[in-house]
Amino acid sequence: VSANRQLVSVSGPTSALGAAFGTRFERFRDTAGRAFTGPAGTGHLPAAVSQVTSSVLGLSDLGQVGHPIHHAAPAAMVTYGSSFGPNDFARIYHAPASATGTGQTAAVIAEGDLTQVKKDLVTFETKFGLPQVPFTTVGAGSADVTGADEYDLDTQYSTGFAPGVSSLLVYDGASLATLTSPRPSTTGSPTTRQRRPASRPANASSSPRSAASPRRLTRS
Amino acid sequence: LKQADAQGQSLFVSSGDNGSFCSAIVGVNGVPAGIPNVEYPAASPYAIGVGGTSVITDAPTEIAWYAGGGGIAYTEPAATFAAGAGGSYLGINRGVPDVALDADPNSGYRVIVNGSELTIGGTSASAPAWQGIWLRAQSAHAGALGFAGPVIYREPATAYHDIIAGSNGLSPATPGYDYVTGRGTADITAFVNGA
Numbered sequence: 001v002s003a004n005r006q007l008v009s010v011s012g013p014t015s016a017l018g019a020a021f022g023t024r025f026e027r028f029r030d031t032a033g034r035a036f037t038g039p040a041g042t043g044h045l046p047a048a049v050s051q052v053t054s055s056v057l058g059l060s061d062l063g064q065v066g067h068p069i070h071h072a073a074p075a076a077m078v079t080y081g082s083s084f085g086p087n088d089f090a091r092i093y094h095a096p097a098s099a100t101g102t103g104q105t106a107a108v109i110a111e112g113d114l115t116q117v118k119k120d121l122v123t124f125e126t127k128f129g130l131p132q133v134p135f136t137t138v139g140a141g142s143a144d145v146t147g148a149d150e151y152d153l154d155t156q157y158s159t160g161f162a163p164g165v166s167s168l169l170v171y172d173g174a175s176l177a178t179l180t181s182p183r184p185s186t187t188g189s190p191t192t193r194q195r196r197p198a199s200r201p202a203n204a205s206s207s208p209r210s211a212a213s214p215r216r217l218t219r220s
Numbered sequence: 221l222k223q224a225d226a227q228g229q230s231l232f233v234s235s236g237d238n239g240s241f242c243s244a245i246v247g248v249n250g251v252p253a254g255i256p257n258v259e260y261p262a263a264s265p266y267a268i269g270v271g272g273t274s275v276i277t278d279a280p281t282e283i284a285w286y287a288g289g290g291g292i293a294y295t296e297p298a299a300t301f302a303a304g305a306g307g308s309y310l311g312i313n314r315g316v317p318d319v320a321l322d323a324d325p326n327s328g329y330r331v332i333v334n335g336s337e338l339t340i341g342g343t344s345a346s347a348p349a350w351q352g353i354w355l356r357a358q359s360a361h362a363g364a365l366g367f368a369g370p371v372i373y374r375e376p377a378t379a380y381h382d383i384i385a386g387s388n389g390l391s392p393a394t395p396g397y398d399y400v401t402g403r404g405t406a407d408i409t410a411f412v413n414g415a
Contacts, residue, residue: 042294056295083339084275084322085330089349092278093321095408099360106355108348120332127332149333153340154348156331161352161408164359 021045021059036060085128086160100164106133107169108154112144114172117151121168124156130163141172230368231267232351234343235317236289263293265300268354268368269316270347271401272323273383284386284393284400285324288343290316291391291399301369305403307396318372320383320401321346321353353406357415371415372403379411380404 001008010017014025014037021043029035038060045053084092110117118135125132135155151170159165263269272288275281296314309315322329325341329349333340354368365371383393383401391399 081326082275082278083328083330084278088278089322089329090408092275092280093353093406093408094410095356096412099356099412101352101355101359104355104358104363106351116334120335123335124332127337149331149338149340150344152333153329153331153345156348157329157345158348158351158355161349162355162359165352165355 017059021056025059086130086157086163087128089161095161101159101162102164102166104162104165105167105169106158106162106165107171108151108158109171109173110141110147110151110154111173112142112147112151114141114148114151114170116145117148117155117170120148120152121155121159124152124160128160130160133159133163133165134167135170136167137170137172139172140174142174144174230351230354232270232347232354232368233267234289234323234347235269235271237272237287237323237342237344263296263314263316265296265298265314265369266367268318268350268372269402270343270350271317271320271388272341272343272346273320273401273405274324274386275322275327280381280405282322282381282383282405284320284383284388284398285341286386286388288317288320288323288388288400290388290401292316299369301373302397303373305373305397307398308391308394309397315397315399315402317343317400317402318369319350319380319403319406321349321405350406353408353411356408357412360412361415365415375403375411375414379407379414381407 012020018024018039021039023039023041023043025037026040027035027037043056043059044050045056089095114137118137121135122132124130155168155170159168269289271290272285273282274285276283292310292312293314293316298311298313298315302309302315302318303311305315323341323343323346325339328339328341329345331338331340331345357371358365377396380403382395382404383398384395386393386400388400393400397403
């Protein structure tokens with residue numbers, strides 16, 4: 001049970017977990033040939049537990065960290081190929097000249113080394129003529145830079161759509177598994193799901209991370 | 221997330237980039253294939269799920285992005301704030317996404333990565349963009365709007381561009397709410413005023 005009493009981890013043989021959820025676990029292979037284990041049908045919780053359970057995660061080991069999709073050379077049939085900056089989006093989606101986010105705090109949940117992410121935001125703001133939003137990192141992070149493009153996107157477009165925002169908080173964990181606390185954890189859970197940060201962001205955006213940790217029951 | 225909701229914080233999360241199917245299963249020619257699923261935490265009733273569109277012209281003319289995540293969650297209950305969603309909303313468990321915005325790499329976002337410009341798509345892009353839209357709405361209402369979920373569903377239809385074409389595999393875009401673009405993409409001025 002986690003310190004905040006919102007997360008209960010359960011492990012056991014797939015036969016027992018299958019019985020507990022009223023289904024069974026089998027091995028599957030996806031179209032790329034990767035084998036994974038997952039439930040063969042919809043799982044069910046006992047009535048006594050279901051009322052106090054927000055979510056059950058990690059019943060499959062299929063989940064992977066999703067990364068943003070980089071522009072590929074358009075196929076011949078694609079005729080709309082284009083790209084847009086923050087000012088283009090303001091025009092396309094009819095943003096007002098006022099109400100630019102003043103007084104509000106944006107928040108992004110990240111992990112790893114954000115040194116370059118912070119520099120990239122300044123480059124972005126300069127390139128598109130946007131005000132420089134104060135960038136505050138909360139937490140110690142790690143040396144990992146593999147998610148940097150994700151956090152470039154999160155920081156540049158949460159503020160790019162609200163250029164007058166007063167500050168940007170980036171919660172930086174050692175990995176996405178440890179973000180229940182701003183301190184790096186040593187417990188080494190394999191989950192990549194993002195959780196609510198311990199502190200209080202006004203508004204946060206999070207990137208696509210699918211539930212990946214097997215044998216994990218969650219309430220959040 | 222429940223606690224963040226109670227504190228008036230709003231978490232905007234992408235609905236995933238594999239259409240109506242579970243991530244990591246991508247079939248031939250990039251067309252999603254596999255087990256119907258929606259991604260957590262977009263499926264949480266305490267977060268806002270953001271789907272994707274393709275911007276065909278910047279009028280804007282938009283269709284649902286074929287790989288934008290969406291559907292009905294297996295395990296999460298329906299969100300009370302979405303009860304009046306209308307359109308294709310069935311009210312069975314949590315419907316994802318709530319809203320959408322451009323996410324197609326072919327109408328992608330200009331992003332600085334490692335000092336250089338790249339064009340990137342995915343609902344990884346539409347989610348932070350929606351956070352920005354929400355920050356604009358909050359700034360127009362002195363930060364008093366609370367959690368975004370109820371606001372998103374009480375907004376008038378004019379606050380959105382209703383996406384009625386395209387599909388993510390299982391779920392087609394339809395008039396009103398649908399399981400690929402939610403209520404649609406924002407007319408930000410109308411959304412801010414209607415919040």
